[in-house]
Amino acid sequence: MTSDSARTQLIAQARRTIEHVEQGTIPLVDDTMTIPVSRYQDQERWAREVDIVFKRTPLMLGFSIEIPNPGDYKAMDVVGVKVIITRGVDGQVRSFVNMCSHRGAQLVDEGTGSTRRFACPYHNWNYDNEGTLVGVTNRQDFGEVDTSCLGLTPLPTAERCGLLWVVLTPGAEMDIDAHLGGYAEMLDHFDFGDRWYSLGNQQIPGPNWKLAYDGYLDFYHIPFLHRDTFGPDFSSRPIYDAWGPHQRMTAFSESLLKFKDVPDDEIDLELIDGGVWTIFPHVSIAGFPVGNRGLMVSQLFPGPTPDTSITIQNFLTDTEPDDELRELAKKTAAFYDHVVRDEDYFTGIRIGQNIETGAKSQFLFGRNEGGGQTFHRYLDQLLA
Numbered sequence: 001m002t003s004d005s006a007r008t009q010l011i012a013q014a015r016r017t018i019e020h021v022e023q024g025t026i027p028l029v030d031d032t033m034t035i036p037v038s039r040y041q042d043q044e045r046w047a048r049e050v051d052i053v054f055k056r057t058p059l060m061l062g063f064s065i066e067i068p069n070p071g072d073y074k075a076m077d078v079v080g081v082k083v084i085i086t087r088g089v090d091g092q093v094r095s096f097v098n099m100c101s102h103r104g105a106q107l108v109d110e111g112t113g114s115t116r117r118f119a120c121p122y123h124n125w126n127y128d129n130e131g132t133l134v135g136v137t138n139r140q141d142f143g144e145v146d147t148s149c150l151g152l153t154p155l156p157t158a159e160r161c162g163l164l165w166v167v168l169t170p171g172a173e174m175d176i177d178a179h180l181g182g183y184a185e186m187l188d189h190f191d192f193g194d195r196w197y198s199l200g201n202q203q204i205p206g207p208n209w210k211l212a213y214d215g216y217l218d219f220y221h222i223p224f225l226h227r228d229t230f231g232p233d234f235s236s237r238p239i240y241d242a243w244g245p246h247q248r249m250t251a252f253s254e255s256l257l258k259f260k261d262v263p264d265d266e267i268d269l270e271l272i273d274g275g276v277w278t279i280f281p282h283v284s285i286a287g288f289p290v291g292n293r294g295l296m297v298s299q300l301f302p303g304p305t306p307d308t309s310i311t312i313q314n315f316l317t318d319t320e321p322d323d324e325l326r327e328l329a330k331k332t333a334a335f336y337d338h339v340v341r342d343e344d345y346f347t348g349i350r351i352g353q354n355i356e357t358g359a360k361s362q363f364l365f366g367r368n369e370g371g372g373q374t375f376h377r378y379l380d381q382l383l384a
C-alpha cells in the first residue's frame with residue numbers, strides 16, 4: 001500500500017527532476033570526496049565490515065511470498081552463516097542457524113521447501129518450525145538430555161514490508177523500524193507482500209562487495225561501461241534521494257516532462273517511481289521488463305575473501321506467469337547476468353586487481369556522485 005506521505009514524496013521528487021531537466025542541471029553535493037583505496041580490500045577493515053555491518057545489521061534475506069504457508073522454509077548461506085528462515089503454524093516467521101544441537105550437522109540444503117520437521121541427516125534428530133527439538137533418535141539408549149535447552153539457535157527475525165529480515169548474530173538486537181526509518185513506507189509502496197510472482201533467481205560472483213555496491217549507486221558509468229547493452233539510451237546524470245543510509249537513484253530524464261502540467265492527483269505513481277532503490281548495506285531494486293511490471297531485486301553479500309562477493313538476482317513480476325512469460329523472463333535474466341557479470345563485475349574485479357598493485361592511494365567521488373559519498377560516509381560512521 002502506498003501511504004499519502006510516500007505519494008507526496010514521489011511526486012515532489014518527480015517535480016524536482018522536471019525543474020532540473022528544464023534548467024539542464026542536477027542536484028550536486030557540496031564537494032568532491034576522496035576515500036583511501038585501503039577501504040576496499042584491506043583484510044582487517046573488511047573483516048570488521050563483515051562482523052559489524054553484515055552480522056549486526058538487519059539483512060533483507062527474502063520475500064514473504066517465498067514462504068507464504070506454515071511449514072515453508074528458505075535456507076541460505078550468508079557470509080558463512082547457514083540460515084533457515086521458516087514460517088510456523090502460528091504464521092510467524094522465525095529464523096535459526098541451520099545446525100543440529102547434537103553434533104552440529106547442517107539440517108537442510110540451501111533452497112526453499114516445506115516441512116513440519118527438520119530432520120538432521122546425521123543422526124535424525126528432529127526439530128519443528130519453532131526450532132524446538134521434538135525427536136531424539138533411540139532416546140531410550142541416549143541418556144539424559146534436556147530437550148528444552150537443545151532447540152535450534154534462533155536468529156533475530158522480522159517480517160516487514162513483505163520482506164524477510166534477519167540479523168546473523170544470535171541474541172543481537174533486531175530493530176527493523178529503526179533500521180528502515182521513513183524508508184519503510186517507500187518500500188511499502190512496492191507491495192512486496194502480495195502483489196508479485198517470483199520468477200526465480202540466479203547468482204553471480206563478483207568483486208569486493210563495495211566495488212560492486214558502488215556500481216549500484218552509479219549512473220555516471222551507464223552510457224560508457226554499458227555501451228554495448230542498454231547504456232546508449234541512458235543518462236549519465238544521477239539524482240539521489242536518501243532516507244538514512246537507504247537511497248533512491250533516478251536519472252536526469254526528459255521522460256518526466258510530460259507530467260509538468262498534470263495535477264498531482266492525476267499522476268500515476270507507477271510512471272514516476274522508477275530508478276534504482278537501495279537498501280543499506282546490500283540490496284538494489286531495479287526494473288525488470290517482464291509482464292505488466294517487473295522488478296530485479298539484487299542481494300549482494302561479501303564472499304569468503306575481501307576481493308570477492310556473491311550477488312543473488314531475484315526476479316519478480318506482477319503478471320501471473322504463463323509459459324511464454326517464463327520464457328521471456330529466462331531470456332531477460334540471461335541478459336542481466338551478462339550485463340552485471342561481463343560489464344559491471346568484470347570491471348570491478350579488474351579494479352580490485354589494480355588496487356592490489358598499490359599504485360593509487362585514493363579514489364575520487366565527484367559532486368555528481370553523492371550516492372557513493374553517502375554510502376561510504378555512512379559505512380565509515382558505522383565502523384568508527
Ligand SMILES: [Fe+2]
Nearest residue numbers: 215222225344
Ligand atoms: Fe553498471
